[in-house]
Amino acid sequence: MATDHNKPIYVLNGPNLNLLGQREPGVYGAKTLADVEQDCMDFAAKIGIDIVFRQSNSEGELVGWIHEAGQQGSAVAINAGAYTHTSVALHDAIKGVDVPVVELHISNIHARESFRHHSMIAAACLGQICGFGTASYTLGLQALSDHLES
Ligand code: CA2
DSSP, rough: OOTTSSSSEEEEOOOTGGBBTTTTTTOOOOHHHHHHHHHHHHHEEEEEOOEEEEEESSSHHHHHHHHHHHHHHSSEEEEEEGGTOOHHHHHHHTTTTTOEEEEESSOOGGGGGGGGGGOSSSSGGGGGEESTTHHHHHHHHHHHHHHHHH
């Protein structure tokens, strides 16, 4: 698939990620979501892509944004937060769009509580990046950019 440089990569964030940097710094680090957005903007400018960065606590809103990305975007990087482990709706939305989707997580979900080991969206995604702290976001953007160029 050739990269459509006119279309942005959507970076979508699920529930409670608006709290980043305010609690649990041992698990999720000290950066706020605004810091992560800035890191993504800087990285996107460096590698020559456009991004749209959003967060919602609503499963339905995330579903709508995946649909929007399927029409107006080139790819999706999603940290679905706790919906990762529960949401058939997000799985189906990802399956329903014709753009590559990368699942990302700040923490290593496989090294945490057993209820975090299973991802409902992993099988619908191109791949999964987790455990690299907030660098998982820029790693996800790099992976999608490389995939779109290949
Ligand atoms: O490691 C990740 O990125 C997660 O997607 C984060 C989710 C968690 O449910 C997933 O299992 C793994 C939680 C996001 C909530 O983040 C908070 C940050 C600070 C304080 C409270 C929640």
